[in-house]
Amino acid sequence: DFTALPAVSQDVFTAPLKRPPHVGEDWLEPAQRDYSADEDTIWDDLFARQLDLLPGRACTAFLAGLDKLDLGRGGVPEFGRLSDELGAMTGWSVVPVPMLIPDHVFFWHLANRRFPAGNFIRTRETFDYIQEPDVFHDVFGHVPLLTDPVFAEYMQEYGKAGWKAMRYNRLKALGALYWYTVEFGLIQETDGLRIFGAGILSGPREAVFALEGQSPNRIMLNVDRVMRTDYVIDDLQPTYFVIESFADLYHQTVDRDFDRLYRSLDPGFTYANSAVIDVDDVLHLGTQEYHLRGGRG
Numbered sequence: 001d002f003t004a005l006p007a008v009s010q011d012v013f014t015a016p017l018k019r020p021p022h023v024g025e026d027w028l029e030p031a032q033r034d035y036s037a038d039e040d041t042i043w044d045d046l047f048a049r050q051l052d053l054l055p056g057r058a059c060t061a062f063l064a065g066l067d068k069l070d071l072g073r074g075g076v077p078e079f080g081r082l083s084d085e086l087g088a089m090t091g092w093s094v095v096p097v098p099m100l101i102p103d104h105v106f107f108w109h110l111a112n113r114r115f116p117a118g119n120f121i122r123t124r125e126t127f128d129y130i131q132e133p134d135v136f137h138d139v140f141g142h143v144p145l146l147t148d149p150v151f152a153e154y155m156q157e158y159g160k161a162g163w164k165a166m167r168y169n170r171l172k173a174l175g176a177l178y179w180y181t182v183e184f185g186l187i188q189e190t191d192g193l194r195i196f197g198a199g200i201l202s203g204p205r206e207a208v209f210a211l212e213g214q215s216p217n218r219i220m221l222n223v224d225r226v227m228r229t230d231y232v233i234d235d236l237q238p239t240y241f242v243i244e245s246f247a248d249l250y251h252q253t254v255d256r257d258f259d260r261l262y263r264s265l266d267p268g269f270t271y272a273n274s275a276v277i278d279v280d281d282v283l284h285l286g287t288q289e290y291h292l293r294g295g296r297g
C-alpha cells in the first residue's frame with residue numbers, strides 16, 4: 001500500500017534536509033510560484049537553446065512528449081494544465097516542491113505517479129549549471145517522457161522499489177540505477193544512439209559529449225552491474241549506459257528479485273565509474289581523456 005507516507009528514514013542522497021515551515025510532511029508547496037516576466041524569459045531562452053541541440057540527439061519519445069505537452073508555448077509551464085494533460089495520457093501529475101526533498105518522500109510521490117518539480121528557476125548567473133534541480137531541469141528534462149506509457153510505468157515502479165531499498169539499506173545502489181537511466185541514460189534507436197536522461201537533455205554541454213565524445217564509455221545497460229557502479233554527481237560521466245527500449249528497461253527492473261539482489265550487494269559500490277568489466281557489452285570503449293585531464297570544463 002503506497003497511499004501513506006512511509007516512516008522517515010535516513011537520507012543517503014542529500015544532507016539532512018530542514019523542512020521549510022510553510023510545507024507539510026509531503027513537502028508540497030501550497031501553490032506553484034508566480035514567475036516574473038524575467039523568469040519566464042529565462043525559461044524561453046533555456047528552451048530555445050536546448051531545441052537547437054536536441055533534434056537528432058534526444059530520443060523520439062522525448063521530442064514527441066515536448067510536442068504533446070506544448071512545453072515551448074512560452075514561459076514556465078503551469079503545473080495545473082500540465083497535470084491535466086499528462087493525467088489524461090498516463091495518469092501522472094506534476095507537483096511543486098521547494099527544493100531537494102528527502103528520499104522517502106520523493107519515492108512516495110513517484111509511487112503515486114506524482115512528479116515533484118522544483119518551484120524555482122535558475123538565474124542568468126547560474127544559466128549553465130545549477131546544483132539543485134530547478135523547474136527547467138525537472139519539467140523540461142523529466143516531464144516529456146512521462147507521456148510515454150512504458151516509461152511512466154518504470155518511474156512508478158522505481159518509486160515503489162525505493163522503499164524496499166531503504167529496508168535493506170541499499171538506497172545508494174538503487175540511486176545508481178536512477179542516475180544511469182532517468183538522469184543520464186542513452187537508448188538505441190533505429191537511426192542510432194539517442195538520449196533519454198533528463199540530466200543530459202536539460203543541459204548545454206553533455207548531449208554532444210555523451211553521444212559523440214571519444215572520452216566516455218558507452219555500455220549496454222545491465223541492471224545488476226549498474227547498481228554496483230559508482231557515479232559522478234557534478235561533472236560529465238565517465239560511462240553512459242545504453243538501453244534497447246523502455247520495455248527492456250522496465251522488464252529488467254520489474255522482473256528482478258530485488259530481495260535477492262540486495263542481500264548479495266555490498267554496501268559500497270564494487271565498480272569505479274570508469275571501469276569496463278568482462279561481462280560488459282561495450283559499444284564504445286572510452287579514452288577517458290576528459291577525466292584524465294582532471295574534468296570540469
Ligand code: HBI
Nearest residue numbers: 013099100101102103106175178
Ligand atoms: N528531490 N526535488 C527532488 N528531486 C529529486 O530528483 C530528488 C529529490 N530527493 C531525493 C532524490 N531525488 C533521490 O532519492 C533520487 O534521485 C534517487
Ligand code: FE
Nearest residue numbers: 133183198199
Ligand atoms: Fe533530475
